[in-house]
Amino acid sequence: xxxxxxxxxxxxxxxxxxxxxxxxxxxxxxxxxxxxxxxxxxxxxxxxxxxxxxxxxxxxxxxxxxxxxxxxxxxxxxxxxxxxxxxxxxxxxxxxxxxxxxxxxxxxxxxxxxxxxxxxxxxxxxxxxxxxxxxxxxxxxxxxxxxxxxxxxxxxxxxxxxxxxxxxxxxxxxxxxxxxxxxxxxxxxxxxxxxxxxxxxxxxx
Amino acid sequence: xxxxxxxxxxxxxxxxxxxxxxxxxxxxxxxxxxxxxxxxxxxxxxxxxxxxxxxxxxxxxxxxxxxxxxxxxxxxxxxxxxxxxxxxxxxxxxxxxxxxxxxxxxxxxxxxxxxxxxxxxxxxxxxxxxxxxxxxxxxxxxxxxxxxxxxxxxxxxxxxxxxxxxxxxxxxxxxxxxxxxxxxxxxxxxxxxxxxxxxxxxxxxxxxxxxxxxxxxxxxxxxxxxxxxxxxxxxxxxxxxxxxxxxxxx
Numbered sequence: 001x002x003x004x005x006x007x008x009x010x011x012x013x014x015x016x017x018x019x020x021x022x023x024x025x026x027x028x029x030x031x032x033x034x035x036x037x038x039x040x041x042x043x044x045x046x047x048x049x050x051x052x053x054x055x056x057x058x059x060x061x062x063x064x065x066x067x068x069x070x071x072x073x074x075x076x077x078x079x080x081x082x083x084x085x086x087x088x089x090x091x092x093x094x095x096x097x098x099x100x101x102x103x104x105x106x107x108x109x110x111x112x113x114x115x116x117x118x119x120x121x122x123x124x125x126x127x128x129x130x131x132x133x134x135x136x137x138x139x140x141x142x143x144x145x146x147x148x149x150x151x152x153x154x155x156x157x158x159x160x161x162x163x164x165x166x167x168x169x170x171x172x173x174x175x176x177x178x179x180x181x182x183x184x185x186x187x188x189x190x191x192x193x194x195x196x197x198x199x200x201x202x203x204x205x
Numbered sequence: 206x207x208x209x210x211x212x213x214x215x216x217x218x219x220x221x222x223x224x225x226x227x228x229x230x231x232x233x234x235x236x237x238x239x240x241x242x243x244x245x246x247x248x249x250x251x252x253x254x255x256x257x258x259x260x261x262x263x264x265x266x267x268x269x270x271x272x273x274x275x276x277x278x279x280x281x282x283x284x285x286x287x288x289x290x291x292x293x294x295x296x297x298x299x300x301x302x303x304x305x306x307x308x309x310x311x312x313x314x315x316x317x318x319x320x321x322x323x324x325x326x327x328x329x330x331x332x333x334x335x336x337x338x339x340x341x342x343x344x345x346x347x348x349x350x351x352x353x354x355x356x357x358x359x360x361x362x363x364x365x366x367x368x369x370x371x372x373x374x375x376x377x378x379x380x381x382x383x384x385x386x387x388x389x390x391x392x393x394x395x396x397x398x399x400x401x402x403x404x405x406x407x408x409x410x411x412x413x414x415x416x417x418x419x420x421x422x423x424x425x426x427x428x429x430x431x432x433x434x435x436x437x438x439x440x441x442x443x444x445x446x447x448x449x450x451x452x453x454x455x
Contacts, residue, residue, distance in 0.1 A: 016299075016301075016302065016325075017299075017304055018272075018297040018298070018299060018300060018301035018302075019275065019282075019301060019303055022275050022276055022278075022279075022280055022301060025276075026276075026277075026279065051325065051326050051328070051329060052324070052325060052326045053323075053326065083373055085294070117207075118400055118401055118402045118424060119400060119401065120327060120328040120371050120372075120402070121207060121399065122210075122328060122372055122402045122424070123208060123209075123210050123250065123251075123370070123402070123424070124207070124208045124210065124250055124427065124454045125206065125207050125208070126206065126208075140208060140454040142250075142251075142280065142281060143207075143258045143330040144281070144303070144304075144329075145328065146327065146328065146371075163206075163207060166340055182281075182303075184279065185278050185279060185280055185281045185303060186279070186280075186282050187245060188279075190279060190437075191279055
């Protein structure tokens with residue numbers, strides 16, 4: 001990690017950003033909140049947090065002109081971390097908000113947990129990364145979600161977990177990491193993952 | 206597979222951790238930041254911080270306590286106590302809470318639950334239910350147990366989930382601080398009545414008590430005095446739970 005890297009965190013309406021900011025600060029990074037499309041597109045490191053509903057979050061991103069900026073930086077492989085709902089926002093759609101289009105970076109649709117499990121999923125579940133993952137490691141991490149992806153997006157490496165069937169715990173491709181779980185709430189394992197992500201080399205503009 | 210959660214609870218007042226019996230007779234039990242950090246290192250899965258301050262000054266201190274705990278803590282933090290509206294909840298979340306617990310205010314105006322769920326999500330909306338046994342079952346008590354409501358706890362639990370609660374923090378008022386074990390019958394009834402996770406609270410004194418609760422429908426178990434008093438550690442309790450056949454994160 002470069003000394004005290006500047007990490008922009010997208011200010012979405014309802015997310016509890018304090019945990020994300022604190023997690024980054026504990027690693028020596030300097031987190032800054034932003035809603036500026038130019039900063040979102042070109043930041044060396046960007047976190048897209050997400051708590052709340054799919055439709056509301058997409059509206060919020062759209063109203064600040066951030067959807068294209070996010071697509072651009074992910075296609076350019078700039079270090080980007082999408083957390084919880086942030087991962088689902090990369091999909092085409094979600095059962096949570098029918099008719100609302102996501103970023104469409106992942107050709108998948110998020111659905112609600114099914115089967116005899118309590119929803120939301122709240123707690124620590126084990127993830128198993130596929131061979132080929134560079135950032136993700138096996139272990140227990142903290143989830144707080146009612147919706148999830150269930151298929152592997154082409155061209156991405158994934159980590160799997162189980163809750164009423166197999167679901168996507170995380171995806172990674174190059175410098176882009178999407179976690180259904182909360183690394184900032186996953187104790188030492190989560191802090192180590194954030195540290196590995198922060199050691200990705202920023203891309204020249 | 207999701208693991209069973211062990212959750213130490215910090216009751217705080219004026220920036221210090223306190224503990225009483227049946228919500229009364231509070232005594233000092235330490236510094237919240239030091240305890241929070243120690244519990245995370247021992248393997249706590251989550252922390253609950255309940256502010257039991259009675260004054261506006263105390264409430265201001267609670268926000269500061271949440272900020273100080275958040276700085277060091279990298280596991281989830283639920284904060285409750287005195288949340289009257291979505292604005293109170295928003296201040297706690299900004300200070301560093303991941304989930305917000307509501308109790309008395311939700312009983313007085315149940316719309317609050319939906320307001321929190323719409324704005325922050327169900328996974329962030331914890332409804333705390335304090336249950337006291339009566340002739341027919343369990344009656345909801347509010348205002349730190351000082352006021353009985355006549356509301357049936359099992360029905361109330363089902364109702365709050367219909368309108369947006371994402372988790373139930375179920376405390377037996379009769380057992381709180383007594384070390385007599387959780388009210389297992391209450392736990393079983395409530396966990397069957399809802400589809401969201403249920404945290405058992407009130408009365409835990411041993412790993413055996415936690416094991417009983419997890420075997421009777423609890424998804425998580427909360428305890429305070431057994432950890433604060435240094436009788437045992439979170440890690441030792443989780444190792445005992447694993448030996449008893451519970452699936453825990455070690």
